[in-house]
Amino acid sequence: MSVLIFIDSSEGHVKKASLEALSYGTAVAKQLNTTAEGVVLGSVTDDLAALGKYGVKKIHQVNDDSLNHFDSQVCANVLAQVAETTGSKLIVFSNNVDGKAVAPRLSARLKAALVSGAVALPDISEGFVVRKNVFSGKAFANISLNTEVKIVALNPNAYKAEAGEGTAEIVPFNAKIPSPKIKITAVNKASGEVPLTEAEIVVSGGRGLKGPENWGIVEDLAHALHAALACSRPVADAHWRPHNEHVGQTGIAIAPDLYIAIGISGAIQHLAGVNRSKTIVVINKDPEAPFFKAADYGIVGDAFDVVPKLTEAVNKLKN
Ligand SMILES: Cc1cc2nc3c(=O)[nH]c(=O)nc-3n(C[C@H](O)[C@H](O)[C@H](O)COP(=O)(O)OP(=O)(O)OC[C@H]3O[C@@H](n4cnc5c(N)ncnc54)[C@H](O)[C@@H]3O)c2cc1C
Numbered sequence: 001m002s003v004l005i006f007i008d009s010s011e012g013h014v015k016k017a018s019l020e021a022l023s024y025g026t027a028v029a030k031q032l033n034t035t036a037e038g039v040v041l042g043s044v045t046d047d048l049a050a051l052g053k054y055g056v057k058k059i060h061q062v063n064d065d066s067l068n069h070f071d072s073q074v075c076a077n078v079l080a081q082v083a084e085t086t087g088s089k090l091i092v093f094s095n096n097v098d099g100k101a102v103a104p105r106l107s108a109r110l111k112a113a114l115v116s117g118a119v120a121l122p123d124i125s126e127g128f129v130v131r132k133n134v135f136s137g138k139a140f141a142n143i144s145l146n147t148e149v150k151i152v153a154l155n156p157n158a159y160k161a162e163a164g165e166g167t168a169e170i171v172p173f174n175a176k177i178p179s180p181k182i183k184i185t186a187v188n189k190a191s192g193e194v195p196l197t198e199a200e201i202v203v204s205g206g207r208g209l210k211g212p213e214n215w216g217i218v219e220d221l222a223h224a225l226h227a228a229l230a231c232s233r234p235v236a237d238a239h240w241r242p243h244n245e246h247v248g249q250t251g252i253a254i255a256p257d258l259y260i261a262i263g264i265s266g267a268i269q270h271l272a273g274v275n276r277s278k279t280i281v282v283i284n285k286d287p288e289a290p291f292f293k294a295a296d297y298g299i300v301g302d303a304f305d306v307v308p309k310l311t312e313a314v315n316k317l318k319n
Helices: 016-031 049-054 072-086 097-110 216-225 233-237 268-274 303-318
Strands: 002-007 036-041 058-062 088-094 113-118 129-134 139-144 150-154 169-172 201-205 228-231 258-262 279-284 297-300
Touching: 002 016, 002 072, 016 036, 016 049, 016 088, 016 150, 036 072, 058 072, 072 088, 072 097, 088 097, 097 113, 097 150, 201 216, 216 228, 216 258, 216 303, 228 233, 279 303
Parallel strands: 002 036, 002 088, 036 058, 058 169, 088 150, 113 150, 201 228, 201 258, 258 279, 279 297
Antiparallel strands: 113 129, 129 139
């Protein structure tokens, strides 16, 4: 039962979440006493052979320019060809935006059981059982996969990417590329120094900041920390910030190493999108704000006093 890991890339760069998927996939391969291989679609400028240090000996590359623009239907079709040719019985994705779009389509094509949002290595003592988060991270479910081919989409930040030694052999794969059913007419990039879904640090603001004219203090802190910007839903609804920064149940779900919430109360719908962050820092003037219960560190204080001081301290430390 060989393992195939989808290496997701954007503009020629391998995404961090893919490194976690590689480490996870090779660990599962070890559990199953088999080998793990990677698959990458389109052209990649990063050194693919160097990904061997995450445990894969071979990476199949479907190097066709048409794959440089992500299309989930085309991607699922091509991945199915790779999985079938290589005889892979387990396919691993990151449960990021691309993984969420492709894994279910591949699951339907291959008639493979899928767990999306896996948070741990499978229990193979009796079958193949994978743990995932349910109810916005409030509980776990153990899902048993009983089909011959299985798909696991790993939650970002749920498994550490461990680099060791080794290089991977890059093997060109000649796939039959289907014509896309969707025509891309323009690509409008969301603004921001750091993409939100890839960011290791996220600085987020809520209604406590009173208005868009006050976002300078949030931006300064984000800039000092090389962090992405995020916001609560009412902030986006009021057009203080663009909707691509809205995190939560109805916005983007993120899992950075560090999430700093400024003037955000910590409603359950907000927490649903950020509670997988490794470390949460909350700045709120109300000591009873519910967010403090989910925080690793809390500062009770006025954001307009605290945040500039924090930025100053970060800049001092960097200098
Ligand atoms: C179906 C549904 C889906 C939803 N989805 C989402 C979602 O995806 N994401 C999301 O964010 N929300 C979502 N919401 C809304 C959610 O319930 C909350 O209303 C929202 O998260 C509150 O945003 P907030 O914390 O910015 O504002 P508020 O609740 O108004 O909180 C502002 C906070 O700022 C603090 N504050 C005020 N002044 C200062 C100051 N000077 N310094 C420091 N702190 C200060 C206050 O003490 C308060 O805690 C959803 C709601 C529903 C019903």
